[in-house]
Amino acid sequence: xxxxxxxxxxxxxxxxxxxxxxxxxxxxxxxxxxxxxxxxxxxxxxxxxxxxxxxxxxxxxxxxxxxxxxxxxxxxxxxxxxxxxxxxxxxxxxxxxxxxxxxxxxxxxxxxxxxxxxxxxxxxxxxxxxxxxxxxxxxxxxxxxxxxxxxxxxxxxxxxxxxxxxxxxxxxxxxxxxxxxxxxxxxxxxxxxxxxxxxxxxxxxxxxxxxxxxxxxxxxxxxxxxxxxxxxxxxxxxxxxxxxxxxxxxxxxxxxxxxxxxxxxxxxxxxxxxxxxxxxxxxxxxxxxxxxxxxxxxxxxx
Amino acid sequence: xxxxxxxxxxxxxxxxxxxxxxxxxxxxxxxxxxxxxxxxxxxxxxxxxxxxxxxxxxxxxxxxxxxxxxxxxxxxxxxxxxxxxxxxxxxxxxxxxxxxxxxxxxxxxxxxxxxxxxxxxxxxxxxxxxxxxxxxxxxxxxxxxxxxxxxxxxxxxxxxxxxxxxxxxxxxxxxxxxxxxxxxxxxxxxxxxxxxxxxxxxxxxxxxxxxxxxxxxxxxxxxxxxxxxxxxxxxxxxxxxxxxxxxxxxxxxxxxxxxxxxxxxxxxxxxxxxxxxxxxxxxxxxxxxxxxxxxxxxxxxxxxxxxxxxxxxxxxxxxxxxxxxxxxxxxxxxxxxxxxxxxxxxxxxxxxxxxxxxxxxxxxxxxxxxxxxxxxxxxxxxxxxxxxxxxxxxxxxxxxxxxxxxxxxxxxxxxxxxxxxxxxxxxxxxxxxxxxxxxxxxxxxxxxxxxxxxxxxxxxxxxxxxxxxxxxxxxxxxxxxxxxxxxxxxxxxxxxxxxxxxxxxxxxxxxxxxxxxxxxxxxxxxxxxxxxxxxxxxxxxxxxxxxxxxxxxxxxxxxxxxxxx
Numbered sequence: 001x002x003x004x005x006x007x008x009x010x011x012x013x014x015x016x017x018x019x020x021x022x023x024x025x026x027x028x029x030x031x032x033x034x035x036x037x038x039x040x041x042x043x044x045x046x047x048x049x050x051x052x053x054x055x056x057x058x059x060x061x062x063x064x065x066x067x068x069x070x071x072x073x074x075x076x077x078x079x080x081x082x083x084x085x086x087x088x089x090x091x092x093x094x095x096x097x098x099x100x101x102x103x104x105x106x107x108x109x110x111x112x113x114x115x116x117x118x119x120x121x122x123x124x125x126x127x128x129x130x131x132x133x134x135x136x137x138x139x140x141x142x143x144x145x146x147x148x149x150x151x152x153x154x155x156x157x158x159x160x161x162x163x164x165x166x167x168x169x170x171x172x173x174x175x176x177x178x179x180x181x182x183x184x185x186x187x188x189x190x191x192x193x194x195x196x197x198x199x200x201x202x203x204x205x206x207x208x209x210x211x212x213x214x215x216x217x218x219x220x221x222x223x224x225x226x227x228x229x230x231x232x233x234x235x236x237x238x239x240x241x242x243x244x245x246x247x248x249x250x251x252x253x254x255x256x257x258x259x260x261x262x263x264x265x266x267x268x269x270x271x272x273x274x275x276x277x278x279x280x281x282x283x284x285x286x287x288x289x290x291x292x293x294x295x296x297x298x299x300x301x302x
Numbered sequence: 303x304x305x306x307x308x309x310x311x312x313x314x315x316x317x318x319x320x321x322x323x324x325x326x327x328x329x330x331x332x333x334x335x336x337x338x339x340x341x342x343x344x345x346x347x348x349x350x351x352x353x354x355x356x357x358x359x360x361x362x363x364x365x366x367x368x369x370x371x372x373x374x375x376x377x378x379x380x381x382x383x384x385x386x387x388x389x390x391x392x393x394x395x396x397x398x399x400x401x402x403x404x405x406x407x408x409x410x411x412x413x414x415x416x417x418x419x420x421x422x423x424x425x426x427x428x429x430x431x432x433x434x435x436x437x438x439x440x441x442x443x444x445x446x447x448x449x450x451x452x453x454x455x456x457x458x459x460x461x462x463x464x465x466x467x468x469x470x471x472x473x474x475x476x477x478x479x480x481x482x483x484x485x486x487x488x489x490x491x492x493x494x495x496x497x498x499x500x501x502x503x504x505x506x507x508x509x510x511x512x513x514x515x516x517x518x519x520x521x522x523x524x525x526x527x528x529x530x531x532x533x534x535x536x537x538x539x540x541x542x543x544x545x546x547x548x549x550x551x552x553x554x555x556x557x558x559x560x561x562x563x564x565x566x567x568x569x570x571x572x573x574x575x576x577x578x579x580x581x582x583x584x585x586x587x588x589x590x591x592x593x594x595x596x597x598x599x600x601x602x603x604x605x606x607x608x609x610x611x612x613x614x615x616x617x618x619x620x621x622x623x624x625x626x627x628x629x630x631x632x633x634x635x636x637x638x639x640x641x642x643x644x645x646x647x648x649x650x651x652x653x654x655x656x657x658x659x660x661x662x663x664x665x666x667x668x669x670x671x672x673x674x675x676x677x678x679x680x681x682x683x684x685x686x687x688x689x690x691x692x693x694x695x696x697x698x699x700x701x702x703x704x705x706x707x708x709x710x711x712x713x714x715x716x717x718x719x720x721x722x723x724x725x726x727x728x729x730x731x732x733x734x735x736x737x738x739x740x741x742x743x744x745x746x747x748x749x750x751x752x753x754x755x756x757x758x759x760x761x762x763x764x765x766x767x768x769x770x771x772x773x774x775x776x777x778x779x780x781x782x783x784x785x786x787x788x789x790x791x792x793x794x795x796x797x798x799x800x801x802x803x804x805x806x807x808x809x810x811x812x813x814x815x816x817x818x819x820x821x822x823x824x825x826x827x828x829x830x831x832x833x834x835x836x837x838x839x840x841x842x843x844x845x846x847x848x849x850x851x852x853x854x855x856x857x858x859x860x861x862x863x864x865x866x867x
Contacts (some may be wrong), residue, residue, distance in 0.1 A: 190690035191706075192700045193656055194755075198710030198762060199683045212700045216779075 043283035051275030061089035087275035093248035100249035108229035120179020137173035145170035216293040322525035329384035330783030358546035359777035373402040410493040411486035417478035453484040476507035504641035509848040534851025575782040576856040577807040589632040599662035622648040624822040637813030645822035660772040687759035693751035696822040697743040704739035749780035
């Protein structure tokens with residue numbers, strides 16, 4: 001009888017109630033009917049994700065294939081959005097550019113949370129670590145993000161990983177500070193003190209009682225990091241400090257198109273439009289997530 | 303029954319029969335698509351110079367009534383759907399927002415529970431009162447200042463010139479509430495609404511504020527609508543009482559009649575739940591074994607850390623606990639009583655080793671724990687467990703009751719299955735169904751959560767339970783049940799209880815011994831019957847004097863017979 005109520009997957013005891021926690025978060029996200037703007041943003045983002053995923057099938061040219069004979073062509077049957085200064089198909093390049101942007105955005109968001117969350121937990125819980133770690137974080141925050149990224153990329157080779165690392169480093173302190181502030185207030189909660197009194201080991205205490213309250217704000221922060229990483233990647237590419245110029249990314253496309261902007265504005269226009277739409281929709285989704293997860297904001301909007 | 307003289311001499315003002323406030327069949331519902339009723343036809347009236355107390359437990363709708371009267375119902379969330387609120391014959395539910403605004407200043411005023419949040423922190427309090435006068439009167443600035451100072455002296459503030467230019471954070475809680483009262487009454491309103499104005503204050507301050515409200519009311523003939531959950535306060539201040547429950551007025555009448563001969567069963571249970579100030583009969587000491595001993599305990603919070611100290615601005619620090627000693631035997635209850643800032647909670651936290659004491663000894667079962675490190679402490683944690691004040695925050699909202707219950711025993715190596723079975727047993731012991739084990743904390747009421755917290759403490763099979771204001775956040779009827787439960791568990795399991803409370807009534811009903819603290823120091827320590835019935839220290843006497851409703855015996859429904867001498 002008693003055993004029936006014991007969920008067999010949790011008999012280990014140490015396992016975090018991941019499934020339940022996640023489903024509670026999801027149910028909070030979808031508790032109310034989403035607003036129209038949220039739906040539009042979701043649709044736009046879904047389209048961009050689809051473009052990135054299906055780029056090999058959607059593209060009708062090799063994005064890297066040079067064709068000196070067809071330089072700076074206008075829109076045509078063969079080149080839907082025309083060609084760039086090297087005769088490469090703009091339409092195909094923009095499709096592949098979505099891949100780079102999304103990989104950088106999502107990758108940086110996940111990695112910076114994965115690194116920042118444990119650091120924030122440590123800083124929030126241990127005073128001694130807090131004093132040292134937060135001074136390091138203050139130091140990192142004092143460096144202008146783009147400059148740091150340019151420095152890292154120029155010191156190493158310019159590939160996707162170094163670009164992601166360069167964008168991620170200035171984002172980590174934000175995550176650490178957010179997690180730390182949550183932990184500082186959560187550790188004062190009586191249920192946390194009760195767990196201390198029941199002899200719960202520190203690691204378990206952090207994972208079981210302190211971490212869950214940081215998840216909701218981290219989801220929101222993660223969307224903002226994602227959007228800003230996509231933007232920073234485009235800026236770095238535009239400045240020529242991003243991934244190799246031959247790789248199609250929206251920033252590279254715009255950077256190369258800049259020279260011919262007066263002759264052929266569409267070289268910049270389409271990439272810029274997709275970049276803006278992508279960042280705007282991610283930010284809007286982040287705002288909706290914050291409204292849904294933060295009860296205080298909900299009351300203000302009501 | 304002797305419904306004799308509780309309130310004599312207050313009747314004169316009531317002769318002027320004209321009502322200041324009449325509420326008739328007030329219905330308030332929640333907004334939105336599925337309205338739920340909050341008030342179901344509430345009616346009462348107040349004459350000039352009269353005090354009407356709205357009494358009820360949380361959720362009874364007493365605060366919503368006051369907000370509806372002030373026109374301050376949260377827009378969209380709560381809507382008045384029916385009835386009338388007449389202030390001097392004018393229906394407030396039909397008044398325009400601008401008319402309500404004018405009325406709120408001139409004809410009715412409100413004071414709140416927490417004066418700090420009602421005052422603007424960046425303006426001096428004198429300036430804030432001045433602003434009220436500037437907006438609503440045509441007085442010159444010199445006349446205004448004179449009037450503000452006069453208002454301050456009427457609420458008996460000391461050094462009124464200094465107070466005039468003080469900011470809210472520089473004043474004590476009682477002084478802030480005096481400022482609020484001065485602000486509310488400066489335009490001489492006809493109606494004063496006081497929503498739990500003394501709940502956040504210490505008993506001695508509460509007594510002063512209550513007598514101040516009464517004094518000003520008699521001077522100005524103000525009608526007072528006083529909202530409280532505390533029956534003791536009702537005895538001290540009310541002329542008439544409205545008992546509310548679930549959005550309805552259950553019973554109303556003269557205070558002597560409602561408290562002396564209540565007609566409704568609900569009122570009777572409410573009165574029966576009020577703990578008596580007379581200490582309970584002493585219990586026989588079942589065991590001579592000392593389970594907790596505290597010797598000359600000290601806790602100093604260092605002032606001015608880091609840079610400030612380096613700059614030489616360090617202070618002596620605050621001695622939150624100063625040379626306190628006591629001894630707790632198996633199966634006994636020691637109450638630690640004191641006002642806010644007396645160090646009673648710090649003492650409890652030191653005993654639990656949530657704080658590290660600065661000096662002295664704590665012996666649990668004879669083992670000194672005051673200087674053990676965290677890992678060394680672990681074997682001893684088991685013996686001493688804690689119940690917290692706020693039942694809404696003492697359980698992890700993301701874990702089931704069962705997970706919370708078994709966490710402790712599993713940390714000490716009990717197999718999960720065995721701990722789970724024990725959890726079910728204990729849930730039944732504290733009066734909850736065994737299937738509660740699979741539910742989440744938010745599915746339980748405050749009283750039930752406190753029962754769960756007790757069960758969680760018992761899971762560790764402790765010898766001592768420290769209860770820090772464990773019933774203060776609960777309604778009086780729930781409080782009585784939880785106190786009964788603690789008592790029963792103590793009888794059955796022989797656990798010693800260290801009970802921290804500010805409420806002398808609760809202390810009188812549950813404690814064998816009482817330790818009175820003031821500013822970190824031990825003032826008086828002895829058997830409850832002696833300390834509370836015949837206090838020796840002046841401070842203890844002042845505390846007993848200030849306990850609201852001390853002259854009324856709620857269970858006997860009659861004034862307390864004064865003890866000879």
